[in-house]
Amino acid sequence: MGVGGLVSGSLLLGGFVAGLVVGSLYGLAALGLSIIWGILRVVNLSHGALIAMSMYLAYLLTVMHGVPLLASILLTLFIGFVVGVVAYYLFVHRVLGGPELASLLSTFGFGLIILGLLELKFGGIARTLPVESSVIEVGHVPIMTIQIIGAIVAAAIAIGAYVLIYRTWFGRAVRAVVMNQEAAALMGVNVTKILMLTFALGVLFATTAGTLLALAYSFTPETGSKYELYSFTIVVLGGLGNPLGSLIGGMILGVAEQLTSIVASGSWGPLVAFLLLIIMLVIKPTGLFAKL
């Protein structure tokens, strides 16, 4: 019993660290959902599909076309941004300010188009990226160094997003648009352009998280929906439009998920997320760190 307690104690420590690592990626993904939701008032139901899309884009470039990993990641992000711009005009612009259901369905429809194309091209088999990485062990839990790098990148982007929103011209324009579109327009802000850029930026964050997650985990077209639900949970945990809240919310969820998978089994992980989400929605729907 004593030994068992000791082992599980170090396992829990390992799970905690692994949770922080993967959680920062969840946080980055959630940030993509969060800024679109907070600023455009659109709950982007293509979020998960976009994450899956980025995973397959990286796969397509590296595995099927032999592009070096780093180059294919950067190319994927660029494509993600462009897709965001196009999607804004096709699926978002018309439903802004309309009934909630309209924006939920139009973005969901966009997500289905992506999923349909992914299934058509790649089928439902799980894929992985060819990544070679050393592994370090924290309390018997193996963590790939590339995951740690990914986590650091994700955290850096989240902090960068915080600076962008709260310390720059773009951020001021965005917040002006959030407060009052008409007034912002009178002040010379091109509202549509700001909204479009915000949407594309949100998609960029989602795709960045997707590619970083794909470095360490296998994926199918369906994988995105799990991260989408995680993102909802994190947004609700961390508050709308707050990058640091998303990061911390992501880490909380990551730790909760990893610890659950150690104590029970991996397939229970999502349940923890859903319960966390429902509890948060009920006790404090504005999130722990609401801002904007």
Place this chain on the structure above:
Amino acid sequence: MEAAQILRQLARGRLITNLTVALVIAVLLGLGIGSLYSESLGYYRETITTFMVLFSIVLGLNVILGYTGYVSFGHAVFYGIGGYTAMILMYYHGVSVYLAMLAAVLAAMGAAYLIGLIVLRLRGAYFAIATIAVLEAFRVVAANVNYLGGSEGLQLSATYYRGYSIAGYHGLMAVHYIAYFLLVGVVALGLLINLYVSRSKFGAGLRAIREDEDAAEAIGVNTWKYKTLAFVLSSITPALAGAIIAWKRMIVLPGEFFNLGLSIEAIISTMLGGAGTVLGTITGTAIYHAVKTAFLTSFPSLHLVIFGATIAVIAELLPMGIIGWLRIKSTKLRFLLE
């Protein structure tokens, strides 16, 4: 327009709706009876069965989404609860499908009440997301609990079906016919519920909640009671359909019964026809089902893409749906189309 004149118009509209509803039920019944005697109608019996399953969820959803304005995005959770409750009783206790349906509907109503206590505090997109989370939570539980069959589900053996018969068909041969007629009954019940909501003071209160919950409360609507009742009412037909389909398919699986896709199909059908109208549920589900079937057979590999594009186009161009759009086109149509 004089008051009496308005009432006459409304009465005419109600007559049209009553006749349409009666016609729908008559056609469904006729097709079922026909299929008992003509093998060639078997294909239609099956595709109409699928239609009626979707319709059952739409008829429930219309109460909470259409009349009350709460976007229940995971409404298939009640279909799943109905299916699993019925299957547990049939699988472990050999209960008949009829008793299992009764238990399923009670379980779903109880679950709707309890879930409602939590999620009905939320408004707008938060409510929508919470209902997705509830659906997914149920799915994860179903996939992980041995008693519920885990990811393999629970499967009935053929011997269970021995006692069932209809018009000379016995056992497994009879199931598809009986399931069909049971579903016609569920659809009829769902239509009656919608007619009641559409015409009652209760429904007027729900509409007020949909339009502005604070103002509804201020004019004397007990909003909490009303929306809880609406949510409970909206669980009835999905649960019954779930129980029937669990019995018909012989198996319940987590992904098929707690199915977000099915929820969304129901939302699209409701929206396409015109949320919060009786005629809209019929029109929307019929068109959606026909189009989907056509896509699935003509472009099997591209159906998701086309489906997605269709959803987006409807959402962007016709968010109030066909009947909803007609209802705002002219005062006369507003009275005539319920």
Place this chain on the structure above:
Amino acid sequence: MPVLQVENIHKSFGGVRALQGVSMSVEEGEILGLIGPNGAGKTTLFNVITGVYKPDKGRVIIFGKDVTGWPPHRIALLGVARTFQIPKPFPDLTVYENVLVSIKFSNRRLSDLEAAEEAKRILEFLGLDKHAHMLAAQLNVALEKRLELARALARQPRLLLLDEVLAGLNPAEVSYMLEKIKLAKKEFNLTIVMIEHVMHAVMEIADRIVVLHLGRKLAEGTPEEIATNPKVIEAYLGDPKLALAFVKRFKKKG
């Protein structure tokens, strides 16, 4: 017995003390004006009276019943109706349907025909009959304000709470509304509490005025007393010349 009594109401939001011990009472048939600068706690007081907020301390007594902590719909069913500062019509229902719903929930047993006739009567009273079958979402501000009033009157209330029904109206529309409020008061035997910033209007129509300032009652009295009260001039009316103008108006009237 007063129609409405508010006793020592306290209400805070987080650290902000919106109401700090407000008491007042309104007699039957009275029109009470509730004025004060923005953030004085006027709308918060309305929300406490109508049950939207539960007060931290104090009691609300309506028609002799202690209704503190009751939900809004129960208070409404006692015969209390209100309008909202930012109008909250039912946007996707027609003007007629807006009023009809309100009639349905007004505790009267009416046949469908009676209800429809009642709706028509109220729409005519407020000049909304021409717009009866328009969606409420399509109304302009002036008509929207009238619909708010129509929906409140449709409940046949005994106590009516009006939250800035005159805000955003041009002078002609203001006098139209004032006229209708006076008529309605007579016809329905109403007691009215009105929050208002349009000072000349409230001075003209109110029997008595209560001034709120920073969550406390600053003053109470007849319009003339209020217009000449130095504390009120300092805290709210600001410009002594303006205040003087009000007083002159009253002198002229008197």
